[in-house]
Amino acid sequence: MKRNHLISTIAGAGLGLAVVGGVAATTLLPADTPGGPSTAAAAVAPQAVAQRDVLSADALVAAAEAGLAEARDQGQQVTIAIVDRSGTTRLVLKTDNAGPQTQESAEQKAYTSAAMGRPTGALAENATGDGPTIADLPGTLFLAGGVPVLSGETPIAGIGVGGAPSGDIDEEIAQAALEALENFEE
Numbered sequence: 001m002k003r004n005h006l007i008s009t010i011a012g013a014g015l016g017l018a019v020v021g022g023v024a025a026t027t028l029l030p031a032d033t034p035g036g037p038s039t040a041a042a043a044v045a046p047q048a049v050a051q052r053d054v055l056s057a058d059a060l061v062a063a064a065e066a067g068l069a070e071a072r073d074q075g076q077q078v079t080i081a082i083v084d085r086s087g088t089t090r091l092v093l094k095t096d097n098a099g100p101q102t103q104e105s106a107e108q109k110a111y112t113s114a115a116m117g118r119p120t121g122a123l124a125e126n127a128t129g130d131g132p133t134i135a136d137l138p139g140t141l142f143l144a145g146g147v148p149v150l151s152g153e154t155p156i157a158g159i160g161v162g163g164a165p166s167g168d169i170d171e172e173i174a175q176a177a178l179e180a181l182e183n184f185e186e
């Protein structure tokens with residue numbers, strides 16, 4: 001399938017920002033590039049640097065497209081959001097007639113599943129009761145429709161879907177996006 005994606009580049013203050021199909025990636029410019037970092041910058045010790053597993057831009061797009069296809073097959077108007085492990089939104093994709101509330105719902109479900117490492121539908125039972133519960137955590141949403149993306153046993157991202165008349169349908173769409181990552185090939 002041929003994909004056409006809008007690509008735009010913005011350079012400034014030593015940073016390059018590329019937007020590919022709604023996915024942003026930031027890179028440092030080389031020291032000899034005008035506007036790049038000073039040549040006097042020191043390298044940090046390797047042990048001071050932590051490496052993280054993240055989904056590639058192509059994997060994000062493939063997952064969102066699989067979720068979109070499932071939503072279309074089910075006749076649903078939804079928003080699909082994918083966040084990284086820190087909860088930063090990496091991609092948002094809406095069907096043509098998704099309501100305005102669906103984006104916040106999808107992002108909160110994606111955030112919750114990434115933070116907790118479990119599907120949001122499975123977390124709902126822990127979100128009720130007398131006194132404080134996990135539902136009191138800002139930015140979380142304990143309705144079905146969010147699934148974590150794991151690398152080994154570790155959550156590295158979350159996929160959230162909002163907008164279907166049932167959280168179970170949202171979760172089926174999120175699961176279709178997750179399955180695209182399980183079978184992803186570049």
